């Protein structure tokens with residue numbers, strides 16, 4: 001797979017997030033029992049209730065770890081304790097920080113797949129992130145016909161066969177990241193916009209029915225979280241710089 005190489009560094013003790021910065025954090029959700037308990041202790045009652053609704057223990061634990069790590073990461077920018085943070089949700093389920101905790105314009109989004117989570121954090125701009133694990137035996141042409149726009153499906157079929165799986169996951173994660181940045185879920189029809197997908201070419205929003213200028217308002221970025229996974233980031237605007245951090249369990253306080 002040909003995603004450009006990014007380095008996932010340990011974060012500095014004091015995190016500075018200027019308005020032209022985007023930070024992406026990578027975390028494993030396979031945490032120890034004691035870290036899981038600590039993370040769980042930072043969740044609100046409604047998050048604990050949500051966790052209880054998962055049928056499989058693994059999914060329950062990943063939800064708890066995912067939320068706990070989110071709280072841990074955001075608290076580092078806000079100088080607040082993780083359990084003091086409060087989230088609200090738009091009508092499509094996108095979480096944001098409530099204003100009363102003094103969110104300082106902090107915007108975030110997260111995505112998880114098979115034990116890996118990515119968190120995107122910035123200020124005063126819409127942001128969306130998506131990670132997917134490459135699955136073997138994916139009927140890429142059939143799924144593309146169902147979920148992609150006609151232009152995307154044609155671009156996928158034009159690829160040589162050995163690049164199609166990568167092209168497929170490029171397209172899937174870019175579409176998801178854009179939809180998640182907009183925060184309106186699948187009320188944005190998947191065929192109402194096109195993204196690039198050819199391996200080795202830049203990630204771009206190529207067309208959006210919603211507004212003629214929409215394509216120039218957004219930037220898309222490929223991420224390489226881990227071998228076997230594809231990921232993409234969608235950010236409003238172009239004047240931003242990316243830093244990638246590795247979240248470590250030792251940072252649970």
Ligand SMILES: CC(C)(COP(=O)(O)OP(=O)(O)OC[C@H]1O[C@@H](n2cnc3c(N)ncnc32)[C@H](O)[C@@H]1OP(=O)(O)O)[C@@H](O)C(=O)NCCC(=O)NCCS
Pocket residue numbers: 063066067092093094095109110111112113128129130131147148171172175176179180181182183184185186190
């Ligand atoms: C709900 C949705 C965000 C799904 O995401 P997903 O890929 O299943 O899950 P991810 O791990 O990427 O993201 C989940 C996180 O996004 C956040 N989220 C939830 N609703 C969201 C929304 N409307 N917008 C942005 N973020 C949202 C939440 O923090 C959630 O994590 P949590 O539930 O643990 O708090 C939405 O985009 C969806 O339903 N997609 C359908 C999939 C599809 O058909 N995709 C086609 C792509 S071609």
